[in-house]
Amino acid sequence: MKDWPLYEVFIRSRSGLNHKHVGSLHAADPQMAIEHARDVYTRRMEGVSIWVVESSRLHASDPMENDAFFEPSQDKIYRHPTFYDLPDEVKHM
Amino acid sequence: MSIGIERVEYVLHLADNALILGQRLGEWCGHGPVLEQDIAMTNIALDYIGRARMLYQYAAGICSPESTEDQLAFMRNEWEYRNLLLVERPNGDFAHTVARQFFLEAFQMDYFKALQHSGDATLSAIAEKSIKETAYHFKWASEWVIRLGDGTEISHHRMQEAVDALWPFTGELFCEAPCESWMRKSFDCPDPAAMRSGWSARLQSVFAAAGLEIPTGNWMQEGGKTGRHTEHMGYILAEMQYMQRAYPGMEW
Amino acid sequence: MDTENMQKAMPTLSFEERIEKDEKIEARDWMPEEYRRTLIRQISQHAHSEIVGMLPEGNWVTRAPSLKRKAILLAKIQDEAGHGLYLYAACETLGVSRDDLLRELHSGKAKYSSIFNYPALTWADMGAIGWLVDGAAIMNQIPLCRTSYGPYVRAMVRICKEESFHQRQGYEIMLTLSRGTEVQRNMAQDALNRWWWPSLMMFGPGDSDSVHSLQNLRWKIKRFSNDELRQRFVDMTVPQADLLGLKIPDPRLCWNPERNHYDFGPIDWDEFWNVVKGNGPCNRERLSDRVAAYENGAWVRDAAIAHAQKQRSKQVPAAS
Numbered sequence: 001m002k003d004w005p006l007y008e009v010f011i012r013s014r015s016g017l018n019h020k021h022v023g024s025l026h027a028a029d030p031q032m033a034i035e036h037a038r039d040v041y042t043r044r045m046e047g048v049s050i051w052v053v054e055s056s057r058l059h060a061s062d063p064m065e066n067d068a069f070f071e072p073s074q075d076k077i078y079r080h081p082t083f084y085d086l087p088d089e090v091k092h093m
Numbered sequence: 094m095s096i097g098i099e100r101v102e103y104v105l106h107l108a109d110n111a112l113i114l115g116q117r118l119g120e121w122c123g124h125g126p127v128l129e130q131d132i133a134m135t136n137i138a139l140d141y142i143g144r145a146r147m148l149y150q151y152a153a154g155i156c157s158p159e160s161t162e163d164q165l166a167f168m169r170n171e172w173e174y175r176n177l178l179l180v181e182r183p184n185g186d187f188a189h190t191v192a193r194q195f196f197l198e199a200f201q202m203d204y205f206k207a208l209q210h211s212g213d214a215t216l217s218a219i220a221e222k223s224i225k226e227t228a229y230h231f232k233w234a235s236e237w238v239i240r241l242g243d244g245t246e247i248s249h250h251r252m253q254e255a256v257d258a259l260w261p262f263t264g265e266l267f268c269e270a271p272c273e274s275w276m277r278k279s280f281d282c283p284d285p286a287a288m289r290s291g292w293s294a295r296l297q298s299v300f301a302a303a304g305l306e307i308p309t310g311n312w313m314q315e316g317g318k319t320g321r322h323t324e325h326m327g328y329i330l331a332e333m334q335y336m337q338r339a340y341p342g343m344e345w
Numbered sequence: 346m347d348t349e350n351m352q353k354a355m356p357t358l359s360f361e362e363r364i365e366k367d368e369k370i371e372a373r374d375w376m377p378e379e380y381r382r383t384l385i386r387q388i389s390q391h392a393h394s395e396i397v398g399m400l401p402e403g404n405w406v407t408r409a410p411s412l413k414r415k416a417i418l419l420a421k422i423q424d425e426a427g428h429g430l431y432l433y434a435a436c437e438t439l440g441v442s443r444d445d446l447l448r449e450l451h452s453g454k455a456k457y458s459s460i461f462n463y464p465a466l467t468w469a470d471m472g473a474i475g476w477l478v479d480g481a482a483i484m485n486q487i488p489l490c491r492t493s494y495g496p497y498v499r500a501m502v503r504i505c506k507e508e509s510f511h512q513r514q515g516y517e518i519m520l521t522l523s524r525g526t527e528v529q530r531n532m533a534q535d536a537l538n539r540w541w542w543p544s545l546m547m548f549g550p551g552d553s554d555s556v557h558s559l560q561n562l563r564w565k566i567k568r569f570s571n572d573e574l575r576q577r578f579v580d581m582t583v584p585q586a587d588l589l590g591l592k593i594p595d596p597r598l599c600w601n602p603e604r605n606h607y608d609f610g611p612i613d614w615d616e617f618w619n620v621v622k623g624n625g626p627c628n629r630e631r632l633s634d635r636v637a638a639y640e641n642g643a644w645v646r647d648a649a650i651a652h653a654q655k656q657r658s659k660q661v662p663a664a665s
Contacts, residue, residue, distance in 0.1 A: 002650055003444045004127070006437060023499070024434045025129055026443065028240070028649035029656065035233065036129040039136050040427055044507070063373045116407060119415070122422050123403035124634065126642025128396065128430050135423035142416045149412065163411045187645045243655060244648025251644065336410035336468055343525055345410035345468070345518075 005054055007033040009041055012049035019051050030054075097155045099275035102175060103282065104155070104216070105165065106272065106318055108148035109176035112166055114197070115141030116333055117184055126187055133233065137194070140226040144219065151215050167337035171330055172320040175270075179262040181317070181325050188241055188248070188255035195234035196259060199295040200266045200288055201227045207283035216282070235299045242303025249304065256300075257308050264313025266292070273318075364565055369495040372438035380564055384494055385439050387566060389446045392432035393457035395425045397450075397631050401465035402474060410468055417514050418471060424507050431500040438496045451636045458482075459617065460543050462625030469522055469529075469536035475515015477537075477544040477582065483508055484578045485548065488568035516585065523589040530590075537586065538594045545609075546617045548575040554614075579607050 004026040010019035022041050027033035033052040041047065061069055077083050086093060118138035125131035149162035156165070179197060184190045205227055208220035241252040267286045269277070276282035300307050316322065336345070358366070360376060370376055399422050406422065409415035433443045449455035460478055465471070486508070489501045522533035549555055549571040561567040569577075579598075586593050597610035620628070 003442060004646060004650065006434075023431055023503070024437070025430060026127065027129065028646070029653035031236070032649065032653075035236075036133065039133045040129060040430060043132075043136070043423070043427070060373065063371065063375070112412075115415075119406040119419055122406050122419060123396070123399035123426075124638040124641075126638070126645035128426055128433070130642075130645075131399075131426045132423055132430070135419055135426070139416060139419055139423070142412060142419065146412045146416070166412055167410075187642070240649050240652040241645070244651040245644070247644050248648030248651075332407045335408050340410075340526075340528065343410075343529060344521055345414055 004028050005056065007037075007052045008055050008058060009033075009037040010051035010053075011037070011041055011047035013046055014048055019049065022046075024055060027052075099272045099279075100213070101152050101155050102270075102272035103276045104148050104152040105173075106175035106270065107216075107219075108145050108152060108165070109174045110180050110197075111141045111145035111148060113174070113176045113329060114180040114193075115139075115145055116329060117180065117182075117193075118190075120184055121190065134190075137230055137233065140230070144223055144226070147219050147222075151219070163337065167334045168341075171322060171326055174317075174322065174326065174330075175272075175320060176317050177262070177265050178314055178317040178323055179259065179265065181323060181329060182259060182262060183325055185255065185258075186251060187237075188251040189258065191234055191237040191241065192252070192255040192259050194230065195238050195299070196263050196266070198227055198231035198234050199292050199299075200285075202231055202295065203288045203291040204283055204285070207287070211276075211282045212280040213276075213282070216280075231295075235295070238299050238305070239303040242300070242305040252303065253305055256305060260308040260310060261312065261314045264311075265315040265317060268315055268318065270318040364493050364563075367493075367565075369498060370493055371495045379560075380566075381439055383561060383564070383566060384497065385436055385441055387561075388432050388436045388439075388497055388500075389441075389449070390456050390458070392429045392436060392446065393450045393455055394461065395429035395432060397457045397461045397635060398478075399425045399429075400631055400634055401461055401463070401627070402471060404465055405468065405471050408468070409471075414471075414518070421475070421511055421514060424511065427507070428500075428504045431503055435494075435496040435500040447639060451632070451639060453623065453632065456621065458547060459620040459625060460547050461631060462620050462628045463539070463543050464627050466539070467532050467536060469519070469532040470540070472515050472518030472522060472533065473536035473540040475511055475513075476519050476585070477515075477540050478547065479508060479511040479515055480582065481544045481547040481578050483512060484574050484581075488574075491565075491568055493565035519589050519591070523591060533589065534591050537591050541594050542612065542616075543620075545575055545579070545612055548572070548578065550614065550617070551612075576606055579609055583607050 005028075006024050007027055007030070008024050009022050011022045012019045025033065025036050025040055027036050030052060033054075034050050037050045037052055038047075042050070115138045118134055118141065121131070121134050122138070123131065125134055145166065146162055149165045153160040153162050153165055177197075179193060182189070182193055201223070205220040205223040209217050209224065211217050211220070238252065241248040243249070267289050269285055273282065273285060277284050296307055314323075358368070360370070360380075363370065370380075402418060402422050402425075406415065406418055409418050433446060436446060437443060446455065450457065460481075465474065483505065486501055486505055490498060490505055492498055492501065519533055519536075522529040552570045552572045555571055562570065583593060583598065595610045597608065599608055601608045619625070623629075
């Protein structure tokens with residue numbers, strides 16, 4: 001028989017925060033994966049909400065394409081607030 | 094004689110249930126069917142050991158100033174333990190462990206809800222905590238009853254076999270021991286017999302989903318609540334009490 | 346993606362340069378085959394050690410001398426299961442399945458930390474294991490939080506955070522025993538006598554005899570050599586033993602003011618290699634316990650998969 005599939009686990013550590021990837025585990029079905037995540041990844045009160053997704057269903061960018069993907073954003077420094085020189089008199093902008 | 098004796102016995106009944114089942118679940122540690130379930134079962138065991146501690150501490154407080162949780166847990170004789178026969182049943186295969194858990198949790202679902210409204214403030218607080226734990230344990234157990242009952246031919250057979258084997262030990266859940274009836278009259282603690290309809294309803298719905306048959310036998314084993322145990326109890330105690338008996342009176 | 350595009354899209358930095366710059370390597374990044382193999386070997390050995398390591402302590406769960414100790418021990422062993430799980434998962438990012446790794450463990454092909462082939466004979470062993478074995482493990486593990494492979498780093502960070510109580514609970518057991526009755530002190534001394542040398546062996550063979558050391562340091566899979574870590578462990582542990590009033594079983598152990606380190610006697614590497622080869626006191630039991638757990642659980646795992654498949658096929662609407 002087949003092995004239990006791998007799931008990726010995302011935990012919201014407290015309300016107001018994003019779910020964050022914390023690791024993975026095996027489970028026979030999504031409900032079991034959520035319960036395993038509860039037992040494995042929230043033993044020390046690390047979470048208030050759990051997402052799981054079968055690892056094989058996750059789509060990711062290709063690291064081979066990193067240059068094409070991410071470098072073009074590097075020269076657009078005008079997107080950052082520090083790019084703009086304002087007189088000191090203008091506070092908090 | 095102080096009026097506390099029935100209360101102590103009642104608290105010990107709840108405490109012994111929690112300890113002996115926690116002890117049994119602890120035997121799985123490192124031997125589970127899959128790593129994730131090792132962790133899940135340990136979580137349940139830890140809930141039970143934690144509950145046992147709260148109850149023994151409470152009982153020790155009523156007993157005498159010198160009495161401690163560990164004395165009550167480790168230094169009594171076999172016939173002084175008040176746990177259900179069900180919880181001392183051996184782990185067997187995973188299906189037996191699941192069935193044992195399921196039968197008990199299905200009972201405790203309503204029991205702790207009722208105990209929460211008792212006139213004993215400590216028990217009521219412990220019950221409140223136990224309700225949440227029980228809800229999760231019941232979910233775990235019923236999902237596994239369904240998985241194993243429905244899964245493969247082998248698992249179905251093993252699950253049914255476990256249910257049949259443990260069935261004679263379910264009757265005791267609903268028998269009211271003298272201390273229970275005293276606590277019901279004095280502190281409005283639950284009547285175990287009143288839990289039967291909720292328990293049966295849970296069994297019916299879970300077993301239907303699992304494709305399992307509810308056994309029909311009605312000859313039941315009982316005695317744990319009054320201190321008459323099965324042969325397994327002696328071995329449990331031999332192991333569990335070993336350190337305290339071999340080195341009495343020491344700090345660990 | 347065709348090869349021509351691949352060529353163009355090759356990362357600007359070479360693998361070695363990225364390592365040099367302390368960049369983390371992630372699962373889908375290009376890596377030398379040998380790097381991948383080394384990681385799989387090291388991480389899976391570590392994972393196996395965690396789950397085999399549950400067994401000697403697991404033996405004492407049912408005999409723990411107090412309810413508090415029983416709960417702590419259970420929680421600690423549960424953490425070890427969790428750590429095994431994190432590490433298997435880190436390994437799986439490298440393209441091997443947990444079941445493949447378990448098969449290698451069960452066939453005796455994969456190794457795990459030899460320390461767990463020694464028996465846990467008394468309650469004091471729960472103290473000594475926490476204090477010495479977890480202490481040595483932490484010493485090994487903390488530098489691994491800065492290892493070069495991202496998923497391994499994240500697993501190790503989580504593990505180190507969780508393990509911080511493991512050594513402390515062990516030392517506390519030893520402390521309680523050393524302040525207890527004579528029989529308890531003897532029990533503690535006996536445990537130290539038995540666990541001391543195997544703990545020193547946990548750091549692996551001396552640097553001159555370690556086959557993988559150099560390349561692993563270069564790739565930043567390891568960050569310190571075996572002997573460096575072993576020395577650090579001895580320096581840290583001796584004063585702790587003094588505080589317990591226990592005697593470390595090494596007549597040559599003494600402070601060397603010139604080196605600013607403790608000198609210690611020679612390690613019996615014959616014993617080490619024999620235990621590694623399978624001749625330790627408990628090798629066979631440990632392995633057969635693991636195999637039994639796996640085999641006895643097969644029908645449970647199969648049932649869960651079968652049930653999940655049935656559920657899925659019920660949910661899928663009939664094809665039109």
